[in-house]
Amino acid sequence: MSAPAARVRRVDPHRRERILDAAIDVMAARGVAGTTHRVIAxxxxxPLGSLTYYFTGLDxxxxxxxxxxxxxxTRAYAAHFDGVRSAEDLVDAVTDLVHDAAGSRPDEWVVAYELYLAALRDPALRSVTEAWMRASRGVLERFVAPDVARGLDALVEGLIMHRTLSTAPxxxxxxxxxxxxxxAPLPG
Known part of the structure; x- marks a missing residue:
């Protein structure tokens, strides 16, 4: 009688990250409402059980x-501003950011908007949006005062949203x- 075959264990050191990337892709394609454990797996x-091994639940x-x-x-955003040395460079960098989205894929913006909407309904997600906004403002504060950075950050978000959603951006x-x-400085 031969010994039972040893179970082969799959070595997968990046499984957790692959699951997270798959979740991002699924949310881009199906939205938060259409995102399930089975679809992500x-x-x-x-295997479906991997999701419960790494995460306490779907939320x-x-x-x-x-x-x-x-x-x-945030990393792409910060890198986008690395070459800014003057006010004109800043204007160019922000304009390029709005029109080229700092190299982000269009589906990443879809997921960002899914996050914004989900954070409206789930206060626990606001820590993610708050951290993201703080990081964006922190990059801009390298060039302008904090109050100007806040306004510029809001302008960038709004302009990108308008470009994404408008039929005539x-x-x-x-x-x-x-x-x-x-x-520009305020007159008077």
Whole structure:
């Protein structure tokens, strides 16, 4: 009689990150409402039980996926401003950010908007949005005063949302003019 075959254990050191990335992709495709454990597990190509091993539930998984997206976007955002050396560079960088989204994929903006909406209904997610906004403002505060950074950050968010949702988005020249006005000293 031969010994029973040893169970082969799959070595998968990046499984948790793959699950989080799959959750981001699923939320982009299906929205928060259409995101389930089964769909995420299938997208990540992992057993369903892996999700409960790494996450306490679907809310925890979504929150960690949103945080992962925010961290990734924050790094790209900060890197986007690395070459800014003058006020004109800042205007150019903000304009490029609005029109090119700092290299973000369009589906990442879809998930960002899913996060914003989810955070309206789930106060626990506001820590993710707050951290993301603080990080964005922190980058801008390298160039402008904190109150100006707050306004500029809101302008950037609004302009990107308008570009994403509008059937006739602002031109690059219109965006540049809006950014210049936001950065110009008030008269008198």
């Amino acid at each position: 299938a997208a990540a190509d992992v 925890d998984l979504r929150a960690q996926a949103f945080a992962r997206l925010a961290e990734r976007a 602002a031109s690059r020249d219109e965006t540049r003019a809006a950014v210049r006005r936001a950065l």
